[in-house]
Amino acid sequence: MLNVKTPDEALEIIRTAFAPLDLPPETVPLAAALGRVLALDVTADAWVPDFHRSTVDGYAVRASDTFGCSDALPAQLILAGEVRMGEGAGLTLAPGHCAAVPTGGGVPQGADAVQMLELCEDYGDGTIGVLKSVAPGHNMIFRGDDVKPGDRVLPAGRRLEPQDIGALAALGVISVPVVPRLRMGVISTGDELVPPECIPAAGQVRDVNGPxxxxxxEQAGALTRFYGIIPDQEDRLTRTVEEALEACDGVILSGGSSVGEKDAACRIMSALGEVLFHGIAMKPGKPTLLGRTASGKAMVGLPGHPVAALFTTQLFVRALLVRLEGRTMRQRQVTARLTEAVSANHGRAQYNGAILRQGPEGLEALPIRGKSGLITTLAGADGYFCIPRDCEGFPAGAQIPVYLFTAD
Known part of the structure; x- marks a missing residue:
């Protein structure tokens, strides 16, 4: 009999039973930093941008010179010069003068605004007519508007996204201190399993859970080592788990997590450390278990059914990786209208895959129906939704959160 925890209780146990690994940072080049976890805060040591810039093609002006102007009564300013891209402004704007500037070009000293080209007229005699007044700061980015020296740009523990790589490039950061990638051992168990390249005989199935x-x-950022398919032989499985724990930061077993005679995962974890929980009140995935060795390494036992293994990895193994890396879980989700009713009346949180599509009234979620052993039912799924354990289901048309199958 399993003494089950709720999904939230299981996540809380992961949070309290494990601490971020105390590993020295490693340095990687900027080009290899995407998806890695920052080990240290990134603080600006320069001004970005380092000069006042125009956000439009137009004329740099003193705003006060344009006050009260209009189409009928333009402000007539003397053209003092032109700023070229990639060069300093190189001039100071006196009252009654203006300077031509391109988008992204430097704004001369003395100017405090830029009027766009479409609202100006070049009279061809060295003067420019401004047809609409501007306020100070209009169409400008000031020096340090992005960051100033000492500003924290990115916090330690953030998993780097493409936009973060751009920010680091803007700061001139070419070497990035990151958390070493976690090493996770993966073991498939079961007498019935054969590798994907084999043709199954009667009573056999290809191993889905290992790959x-x-x-x-790997999508979550870990380095994995697959220790193969181990038959239901407890002594051999114990030796393989010990080997994986010796080389890795944690080990994931799939299969053998239930309470049958051949389900040895719980006994092995108890012998190597302690079992933190065995059973989660969810469907699919109830027989999931979590253990910890005497040295603090994680041992996870997942159900053998592929869909159950997928959901429990998505929900709990990813949370474990996030905790060990010392970062914060970011759950990406969208709101969508359920296209058909989905029932649930078994007293467990129920997780359903979903396909997202754009409908006439907005984003729609098509529930995927199938049993936990049928992984192909989730091929092509965009995400999943959860029906709480105290809910009997969702009606068609309900607006529900759909959590995306993406890296957190």
Missing amino acids: LICAML
């Missing part, structure tokens, strides 16, 4: 779990861990 599936490794792919999900």
